[in-house]
Amino acid sequence: MRLTVIGCSGSFPGPDSPASCYLIEEQGFRLLLDLGSGSLGPLQRHARLDGIDAVCLSHLHADHCLDLCAYWVARTYRPEGPAPQIPVYGPAGTAGRMAHAYGMDEHPGMNAAFGFTTLEPGTRDIGPLRVTVVHVNHPVETFGFRIEAAGRALAYSADTGVSEALVGLARGADLLLCEASFADGPDLPEDLHLTARQAGEHAARAGAGQLILTHLVPWNDQERSRAEAAAAYHGPLTLARSGLVLDLG
Numbered sequence: 001m002r003l004t005v006i007g008c009s010g011s012f013p014g015p016d017s018p019a020s021c022y023l024i025e026e027q028g029f030r031l032l033l034d035l036g037s038g039s040l041g042p043l044q045r046h047a048r049l050d051g052i053d054a055v056c057l058s059h060l061h062a063d064h065c066l067d068l069c070a071y072w073v074a075r076t077y078r079p080e081g082p083a084p085q086i087p088v089y090g091p092a093g094t095a096g097r098m099a100h101a102y103g104m105d106e107h108p109g110m111n112a113a114f115g116f117t118t119l120e121p122g123t124r125d126i127g128p129l130r131v132t133v134v135h136v137n138h139p140v141e142t143f144g145f146r147i148e149a150a151g152r153a154l155a156y157s158a159d160t161g162v163s164e165a166l167v168g169l170a171r172g173a174d175l176l177l178c179e180a181s182f183a184d185g186p187d188l189p190e191d192l193h194l195t196a197r198q199a200g201e202h203a204a205r206a207g208a209g210q211l212i213l214t215h216l217v218p219w220n221d222q223e224r225s226r227a228e229a230a231a232a233y234h235g236p237l238t239l240a241r242s243g244l245v246l247d248l249g
């Protein structure tokens with residue numbers, strides 16, 4: 001299983017990265033995990049526009065889903081004619097929200113291009129990937145993901161505050177891709193995002209094999225985030241960057 005970080009900027013695109021988007025590849029199958037603002041551009045460095053087999057959206061905040069609008073244009077109006085429909089998994093209401101974001105009615109909306117399926121907690125197979133989702137701790141319905149193939153496991157926090165469900169989801173995973181939006185400090189809002197220290201604590205409690213900090217907000221000091229996470233998690237630790245490729249074997 002190969003992970004490519006397309007976008008890792010938290011909450012809005014940064015100068016060096018779009019918002020959240022991760023490409024997962026296994027046996028030639030390509031899954032996009034989130035398609036946040038700006039991500040369709042750099043995605044084209046790593047995959048053909050019509051080379052994506054499925055999309056999963058963790059939640060319907062713009063920095064995790066909005067480039068599905070741009071992707072709809074690319075698949076629908078390409079010179080060769082519309083690309084075949086692919087599945088799009090997301091929270092309840094995804095088809096309507098995406099259509100409205102583009103200024104369309106839900107019917108027909110984007111339904112010709114995308115087969116929308118509502119996510120619920122549990123496990124399903126998507127191509128060669130075994131995908132488990134749980135609710136995490138964010139103000140709108142949000143799913144964390146565990147993706148398994150060929151004996152390897154990757155967990156993705158999506159956006160979350162402190163979450164026991166995330167610890168369980170990431171239990172023994174080879175990699176935890178964990179958000180670290182907040183700079184540590186007093187009076188942080190609860191049930192919204194994690195600090196880097198909290199991301200490290202989640203990874204340590206889950207026994208994750210390595211930790212990648214992501215959803216990095218441009219105004220934070222990234223090296224400080226790295227140090228704070230490293231104080232809580234003593235395994236291999238990386239800051240996500242657009243273009244980072246990791247083979248999980």
Ligand SMILES: [Zn+2]
Nearest residue numbers: 059061138159
């Ligand atoms: Zn969010």
